[in-house]
Amino acid sequence: MSEQNPATVAAPAGPVVVIGAGPVGLAAAAHLAERGLDFLVLESGPTVAAAIEEWRHVKLFSPWRYDIDSAARRLLEQSGWIEPDLAKLPTGGDLIDSYLAPLVKTPELTDRIRYNAAVTAVTRVGYDRLRTAGREQAPFLIRLADGTELLASAVIDATGTWRRPNVLGGSGIPARGESDITDSIAHALPDVLGRDRDRFAGRRTAVVGAGHSASTTLLDLGELAEQVPGTEIVWVVRNSNQARTYGGGESDELPARGALGTRLKRLVQSGKVELTSNFRIEAATRTADGRVELTAGERSVIADTVVNATGFRPDHDMVSELRLDLDSIMGSTRALAPLIDPNQHSCGTVPPHGADELAHPEPRYYAIGAKSYGRAPTFLLATGYEQARSVVAALAGDWEAARDVQLDLPETGVCSSNLAYGDSNDEAAGGCCGPAPQAVEISAPAGRGLATGISGGLLTVIDNAPTNQSSCCN
Incomplete structure (x- = not known):
């Protein structure tokens, strides 16, 4: 593109560009469409929600009622969309097939999404991070992996963290030799009982991490071990006490968490899962027979495959020339971090x-x-929808709406799940945050009110604490 003198740019030009066509990015697109703002969605994958496609076999924590954005719902209803059973728990595949795929076919969105459009850099036309004068009037310059460049008046980055898993190393940096065994490391939430079955059946797997991604994979491996002799499982955690992962069992105020933890605890106690605790991985090497050896001091774990369930971290490289105010610990904005x-x-x-x-x-x-949320493990899908609504209102200049932050939450929370492998798929069966109560609206001007419940958490993004912490939804 031709050079421009930023001093002559009277105002930012171009559409609002949303990066990422997942649930939250498309929620932003739906709100932009409702407000009549020009926009374009860039998706790095070949289809909508390409990241979710990789874990389509996994159930969400919350029923459909909390997984659909309000503006997206309105667009879908105008197109004759048939709403799913709001009490049911969708899988990632359900979320795509019954919600996101129909959403991108609505007239308001269908021509506004560009696929296979991976963004490599975002900056200002004529401005690096150092230059100030006239900066706000310069449009954003977005460069794609194929060399294409386009201008934007604003950028909404909804790229998520799925492509940036934490490392196995126990000190926050890769273990020595970790880069040499990448072909033996599986991403979190592999489809153990389906697509990836052959990789784990009759083999020894080490699952690293203590969140619900790890728990889910361990339980799937336990089921596989019942079906295929010789399937061995070792659970590698940094902590010495797994009480938070196990939960309180029958006395847990969060029933699904208690049920999930109880089943995992029984699996460990039965000897079907070998628990290796207080193990901070320092090195990873290839053994003579082609397996992987993880070491921590004088201790070691050997496995055919290592599942990295240690969580995720944000990638800020593509926006390194923008002026960001990131908290030094969380990696979120400084205002959001506390x-x-x-x-x-x-x-x-x-x-x-x-x-x-x-x-x-x-x-x-x-x-x-x-x-x-950076590295914080507390992100919820419904919270992302409200972020999208508020940000789009701000970009439209409607600051009253932007600051009227509201979440439709149950009093004691709802992230009900059958991840405890029970037979019920009914919301009334309860969930990790308690039984299913009546929903109430919680409003907080400027986003300062304290919510008493939670909603809409995605399993893949809410257990990303690098310290292997566990909570209601991680």
Whole structure:
């Protein structure tokens, strides 16, 4: 493209560009469409929600009632969409097939999404991070992996964290030799009983991590071991006490968590899962017979495959020339960090928040969804929808709506799940945050009110604490 003198740019030009066509990115698109703002959605994969496609076999924690954005619902209803049973728990595949795929076919969105459009850099036309004068009037410059460039008046970054898993190394950096065994490392939430069955059947697998992704994989492996002799399982955790992962069993105030933890605890006690605790991986090497050896001091674990269920972290490389105010610990905005700190909050105590808390020094750039939470493990899908609504209102200049942050939450929370492998798929059966109560509306001007419940958590994004912490929804 031709060079432009930023001093002559009277105002940002171009559409609002949403990066990522997952649930939260498409929620932003739906709100942009309702407000009549010009926009374009860039998706790095070949289809809608390409990341979710990789875990389509996994059930969400919450029923459909909490998994559908309000603006998206309105667009779908105008197109004759048949709403799913709101009490049922969708899988990732259900979320795509019954919600997101129909959404991108609505007239308002169908021509606004570009696939196979991976973004490699976002900056300002004529401006690096250092230059200030006239910066706010310069449009954003977005470069794609194929070399294409386009301009934007604002950027909503909904790229998530799925493509950036944490490392196996116990000190936050890769273990020595970790890069040499990548072909033996499986991403979190493999389809153990389906697509990936041959990789694990009759082999020894080490699952690293202590969140619900790890628990789910361990239980699937336990079921596989019942079917295929010689299937061995070792669970590698950094902590010495797994009480938080197991939960309180029958006395747990969070029934599904208790049921899930109880089943996992029994699996460990039966000897079908070998628990290796207080193990901070320092090195990973290839053995003479082609297996992997993980070491921590004088101790070691040997396996055919290692499942990395240690969580995820945000990738800020593509926006490194923008002016970001990132908290040094969380990797979120500095204003949001104390509201989501897992040392202080579970998913049920994170206050509602919106454009004010998500703003950076770079005007009109917002990260929403899982990426907005950095490394905090408390992100919930419904919270991402409210972020999208608030941010779009701010971009439209409607600051009253942007600051009227609201979440439709049950009093004691709802993230009901059959991940405990029970037979019921009924919301009334209860969930990890208690039985299914009547919903109430919680409103908080400027996003400061404290929510008493939670809603809509995605399994793949809410257990990403690198310290292997566990909470109501991680």
